[in-house]
Amino acid sequence: MASPHKSGFIxxxxxxxxxxxTLMNALVGERLSIVSSKAQTTRHRILGMLNGExxxxxxxxxxxxxxxxxxxxxxxxxxxxxxxxxxxEDADVVLYVTDVFDEYEDLDFLTNWKDHTDTPxxxxxxxxxxxxxxxxxxxxxxxxxxxxxKPILPISALELVHLDQIFEHIVAKLPVxxxxxxxxELTDKPEKFFASEIIREKxxxxxxxxxxxxxxxxxxxxxxxxxxxxIATEIxxxxxxxxxxxxxxxxxxxxxxxxxxxxxxxxxxxKKVFLExxxxxxxxxxxxxxxxxxxxxxx
Ligand code: GDP
Ligand code: K
Ligand code: MG
Numbered sequence: 001m002a003s004p005h006k007s008g009f010i011x012x013x014x015x016x017x018x019x020x021x022t023l024m025n026a027l028v029g030e031r032l033s034i035v036s037s038k039a040q041t042t043r044h045r046i047l048g049m050l051n052g053e054x055x056x057x058x059x060x061x062x063x064x065x066x067x068x069x070x071x072x073x074x075x076x077x078x079x080x081x082x083x084x085x086x087x088x089e090d091a092d093v094v095l096y097v098t099d100v101f102d103e104y105e106d107l108d109f110l111t112n113w114k115d116h117t118d119t120p121x122x123x124x125x126x127x128x129x130x131x132x133x134x135x136x137x138x139x140x141x142x143x144x145x146x147x148x149x150k151p152i153l154p155i156s157a158l159e160l161v162h163l164d165q166i167f168e169h170i171v172a173k174l175p176v177x178x179x180x181x182x183x184x185e186l187t188d189k190p191e192k193f194f195a196s197e198i199i200r201e202k203x204x205x206x207x208x209x210x211x212x213x214x215x216x217x218x219x220x221x222x223x224x225x226x227x228x229x230x231i232a233t234e235i236x237x238x239x240x241x242x243x244x245x246x247x248x249x250x251x252x253x254x255x256x257x258x259x260x261x262x263x264x265x266x267x268x269x270x271k272k273v274f275l276e277x278x279x280x281x282x283x284x285x286x287x288x289x290x291x292x293x294x295x296x297x298x299x
Pocket of ligand 1 (some may be wrong): 016018019020021023035040042046068126130156157158208
């Protein structure tokens with residue numbers, strides 16, 4: 001008799017920049033979640049599905065990548081932390097990601113959750129490619145004190161070190177359950193969402209200071225034709241001065257974003273892409289509930 005199907009939700013949480021999105025992409029084998037060296041790159045809860053069979057048991061793992069845990073300063077941050085909280089509520093296993101530089105921060109909801117939850121937690125100490133054995137041991141001891149009695153696994157999401165051990169740990173804890181999603185699907189978000197995220201990633205990579213944080217990308221039209229995908233976008237900034245920076249001297253800066261985004265969009269969708277970008281000013285959108293809702297954040 002075939003083994004019953006297993007299926008479950010795995011939440012990836014942790015402070016900003018520890019490598020959560022890099023890890024999810026590595027675990028699902030697709031670049032679903034954008035990565036940058038800047039904190040607060042990820043603003044939504046992003047699901048990534050992995051379907052397969054392990055030792056005769058068919059499974060569906062539904063990973064959730066989440067925004068980094070922080071003290072909310074804007075309405076936007078509150079919505080971001082709501083994504084983290086809802087992902088903790090659904091989780092069958094939580095991957096708490098930290099890295100070799102990170103210190104635990106005693107934020108109310110995080111500590112409350114960690115000290116009272118029954119959900120299995122696996123602590124992942126990421127970026128071990130960047131340190132020697134002595135520092136690694138010191139960090140393992142430190143995290144052992146923060147999360148007493150929880151398993152801790154040293155990994156490198158970037159260099160794919162020990163990721164198979166994460167997988168085996170998860171499979172062992174997956175509940176018996178039919179698949180939650182169509183096994184053909186990679187994610188729950190519409191294609192349009194990934195188009196806006198890819199553009200946002202290029203903004204994070206090309207601008208300094210507050211610009212990436214002040215930008216939101218909205219796809220206003222997404223038309224699939226036989227040989228080309230036509231994507232029109234609006235990029236919102238918070239101030240007129242930011243629009244000037246975004247555009248750059250003779251439009252050079254925004255042009256570079258467009259070229260880099262188009263290359264990645266073509267890779268992601270496997271098709272030629274025609275991309276249009278319009279820049280708009282929406283004063284203080286990060287603090288405005290109605291604007292955030294129209295951008296797809298729940299409040
Ligand atoms: P997130 O904010 O937690 O989602 O972190 P990201 O996945 O966006 O990664 C933040 C930065 O850390 C990026 O520059 C990544 O390339 C880098 N990074 C992630 N994992 C590793 C790793 O295992 N080793 C090294 N050296 N860098 C990593
Ligand atoms: K990041
Ligand atoms: Mg991220």
